[in-house]
Amino acid sequence: MLAYPAMAKPIVVQFRGKTSSFEHRKIDRGKIYGKKIRLPLDPDGYPCERAQLSEDGALVLRPGMVSQGYFDPAGEWIPTGDLLGLDPQGEPVRLVPSTLGVPQDATPIEPWEALEFQVNSVHLLAPDALDPELDDALLRGTILRFPFNYGADFHAETALLVRNDEGTFCLVGVPLLPSWAEPNDVPVYDEPSDLGDLDFEMF
Amino acid sequence: MYRRIHLTNASGRDAMVSMAIVPHETSPRLGLRNRPVSFRRYVACTQETSHEALSRRLGEDYSQALIEGDPEIDRETVGRTIPGSVSILLSSRGDVLHASPAVVEAILGPDGAERERRQPVDAPANVHDEEPLRWTGRKIPLRDLARRFTFRRTIQIFHTDGLTYDFLLATARQLDEERCAVLLGAGPRGAEPLVFEANGRPYRGFLSGRIDPSNPERYRLLLHLSDMELKPPPPDALTPPPAPVAPNDP
Numbered sequence: 194m195l196a197y198p199a200m201a202k203p204i205v206v207q208f209r210g211k212t213s214s215f216e217h218r219k220i221d222r223g224k225i226y227g228k229k230i231r232l233p234l235d236p237d238g239y240p241c242e243r244a245q246l247s248e249d250g251a252l253v254l255r256p257g258m259v260s261q262g263y264f265d266p267a268g269e270w271i272p273t274g275d276l277l278g279l280d281p282q283g284e285p286v287r288l289v290p291s292t293l294g295v296p297q298d299a300t301p302i303e304p305w306e307a308l309e310f311q312v313n314s315v316h317l318l319a320p321d322a323l324d325p326e327l328d329d330a331l332l333r334g335t336i337l338r339f340p341f342n343y344g345a346d347f348h349a350e351t352a353l354l355v356r357n358d359e360g361t362f363c364l365v366g367v368p369l370l371p372s373w374a375e376p377n378d379v380p381v382y383d384e385p386s387d388l389g390d391l392d393f394e395m396f
Numbered sequence: 397m398y399r400r401i402h403l404t405n406a407s408g409r410d411a412m413v414s415m416a417i418v419p420h421e422t423s424p425r426l427g428l429r430n431r432p433v434s435f436r437r438y439v440a441c442t443q444e445t446s447h448e449a450l451s452r453r454l455g456e457d458y459s460q461a462l463i464e465g466d467p468e469i470d471r472e473t474v475g476r477t478i479p480g481s482v483s484i485l486l487s488s489r490g491d492v493l494h495a496s497p498a499v500v501e502a503i504l505g506p507d508g509a510e511r512e513r514r515q516p517v518d519a520p521a522n523v524h525d526e527e528p529l530r531w532t533g534r535k536i537p538l539r540d541l542a543r544r545f546t547f548r549r550t551i552q553i554f555h556t557d558g559l560t561y562d563f564l565l566a567t568a569r570q571l572d573e574e575r576c577a578v579l580l581g582a583g584p585r586g587a588e589p590l591v592f593e594a595n596g597r598p599y600r601g602f603l604s605g606r607i608d609p610s611n612p613e614r615y616r617l618l619l620h621l622s623d624m625e626l627k628p629p630p631p632d633a634l635t636p637p638p639a640p641v642a643p644n645d646p
Contacts, residue, residue, distance in 0.1 A: 224629035227505045231516055233497035239488035243495055245481035250472065252439065253492060259478060260440035263426065263433045271433055278424035286424045304538035307579075310421045310603055317628050348423035354397035355543040360426050366544060367421040370638055371552050373614035375598045376561055379554040382416050 202294035204363055206339050206354060211324035212296050217316040217363060278347025290347040291307055292342045299327075299337040299354060307336045307353050309369045316363040318354075329357035341365050398554065402528040403580070410528040411563045414554040419616065437478045440604040442470045443490075461593060479502065506633035522582035523592045530586025530600040541577050541602055549599070553617040568605030568615035577604040577620065590621065599623050 203214045222228070233241040245254040263271040278286040320328075330337070331354070341363070353364040366392035372380035398414035406413075418642040427433050443449060445468045454461045461467055485493040521528065536544075556563035571577065580601040582588045589598035599621035608614035 222624040222631055223504070224506050224626060224633040225506075225624065226501065227511070230499050230502050230504065232513075233485055233493075234495060234500060235485075235487035235489075235493060238498075239490060241485040241487060241493060244484050244489075244492075245478075245485050246492075247478055247486045248480040248482075252476075253443065253484070253486070254439070254476075254481065255443065255446075255486070255490075258439060258441050258446075259437055261435065265431060265433055265434050266426075268627070271428065273528075276426045276433075277429060279427045279429070280424055283429070285429055302425065304542050305604070305606060306573075307417075307542035307549065308538060308618065310547070311418075311549070312548050313552065315546050315624070315626070318494070334543065335555070336539070336542055341519075345425070346423075357543045357626055359625075363599045364625050364626075369418045369420045369550055369615055371418045371550075371609050371618060373611070373616055374552075374554050374557055374561075375611075375614050379414070379557065380416075380552070382419050393480070 200240060202291075204292075204318065204341075204352075204355075205314070206299040206327070207296040207338070208299045208337065210328065211326055212322070213324045213327045215221070215318040215361070215363070217318050218318050220315050248265040268349075286347050288345055288347060289342050290345045292340055292349065296339070297339040299339040301330070301335050302338045302353075304336060306338070306368075308365055309366070310351070310353065310366055310372060311369055312364045312366040313350065315367045316365065318361040320361070320373045331361065333384060338390055354357040400525060400556075401523065402525055403553070404528045404586075405530050405563060405567050406531050406533070406578075408531070409563070411560050412525065412556070413560050413564060414556055415551045415619070416554070418550045418552045426469050428487060439473050439476045442473050444548065459520050460489050460495075461615050473563040484564070508633075519591060519595055519598075521591050521593050521596060522588055523590050527582065528582040528585065529582055529590065531579045532579045533602075535574065535576040536579070536602065538604060539549075541604075541620070544626055545600070545620075546624045546626055547620045547622050548624075549621040551621065553603075553619060564617055565607075565613070565615045567603075568617045569607055570605045571603065571605035571617075578600040580619065597623055610640075 201217065203211060205214045207213075210384065220390050235241050236305055242255065244256070245259065246252070247254065251328065262273070263276060265271060278288070281288050337354040339354065340349045342349040343365075350367060351364050354364075357364050400412055401415040402410060402412050438554045440572065443496050450461075450467060458467070485497055487493055499516055500513050502510050503512040503514070505511050553564060555564050580586070580590070580603050581619045582590050590601045591598050600623070602620045602622070603621060604618050608616070
């Protein structure tokens with residue numbers, strides 16, 4: 194059992210025709226190790242508030258004063274519900290429903306596939322109903338992959354199901370797309386060439 | 397040109413090679429069919445129309461004023477597009493800070509509670525041209541690696557010429573044959589975690605290599621960066637988040 198009840202629907206996977214279900218709780222680095230934060234202090238010794246100054250210097254924008262959205266060329270705001278997911282050709286893609294509570298086919302993958310993967314979030318799992326065959330596969334170090342979508346949107350993420358001595362985890366993220374390097378050729382990625390210009394924390 | 401990275405191999409030989417962030421699968425863009433749209437940030441309210449300002453001007457119970465007029469809307473400003481902005485700091489009184497602030501470092505426990513405050517110590521980057529990342533010899537099978545750590549960032553290593561191609565191909569081949577990754581360390585003895593930017597987050601870097609099964613001349617060397625092991629948080633961290641950090645009394 195997790196330390197306090199999980200609120201979301203369970204993660205349900207189907208492995209070799211048998212269904213297993215897990216409670217899940219999102220965890221992050223700060224929850225495991227704690228964290229360090231740097232606090233700027235004003236001359237009175239109190240923490241400063243971060244804000245934005247508009248480019249023309251006319252407006253101080255405190256948190257909550259800025260919003261964002263999509264607009265057409267005439268400046269009309271487009272309600273979020275009217276927006277579609279579009280593929281590179283501009284064609285609409287279908288809405289992907291949430292996978293929570295819905296059995297998802299889990300398939301074993303090779304370890305290198307699990308490493309060519311960018312993890313966006315980690316969930317600690319506690320089994321509600323665990324099929325013995327899945328239990329055995331996880332115990333032997335099998336890594337399973339299944340589709341994952343927390344809420345309905347236009348893109349299902351991918352999840353990996355793993356177990357180690359510490360527990361069972363669901364890693365949610367997206368596959369990486371590395372290329373092969375060849376003798377007289379290296380892949381050209383569409384990204385800024387100098388990592389020093391970028392906030393590395395943003396990746 | 398990609399950013400350069402300095403590496404040693406299993407024999408302790410070093411080479412200057414290139415690195416780049418590996419691209420990943422992307423989400424579909426949002427829009428409308430056959431109608432262009434653009435994403436914009438805009439002003440939603442101003443300081444003069446905030447709850448605090450309205451309370452000061454109209455009293456705590458200003459709901460009737462909202463019904464009778466629109467004091468919460470600044471028609472001149474609300475809706476204005478913000479093409480760009482710069483980050484600034486405001487004092488606790490809401491004034492723009494015109495001088496660099498004093499900075500303290502707060503240490504928060506896994507439960508989110510503040511444990512300590514101290515003077516921050518600047519940590520320089522240690523991934524640079526002068527000192528190579530060292531092959532520590534600590535190897536971990538790929539299956540164990542994928543189940544023990546979480547990797548949010550992955551860097552691909554490339555050759556820059558024929559000599560470095562041979563160097564990296566041999567490295568990739570060795571790791572591929574052994575089905576393991578090797579821990580790379582920074583600093584003079586290779587014992588430090590990798591820090592890519594001054595005061596940046598320290599990462600454990602594991603180098604894995606593969607050879608294309610259909611073409612043994614093609615390789616893939618990936619440096620997997622981790623700042624988190626896969627383990628449960630202490631029980632007190634799995635409780636609802638605490639109140640924000642209280643300021644120090646001056």
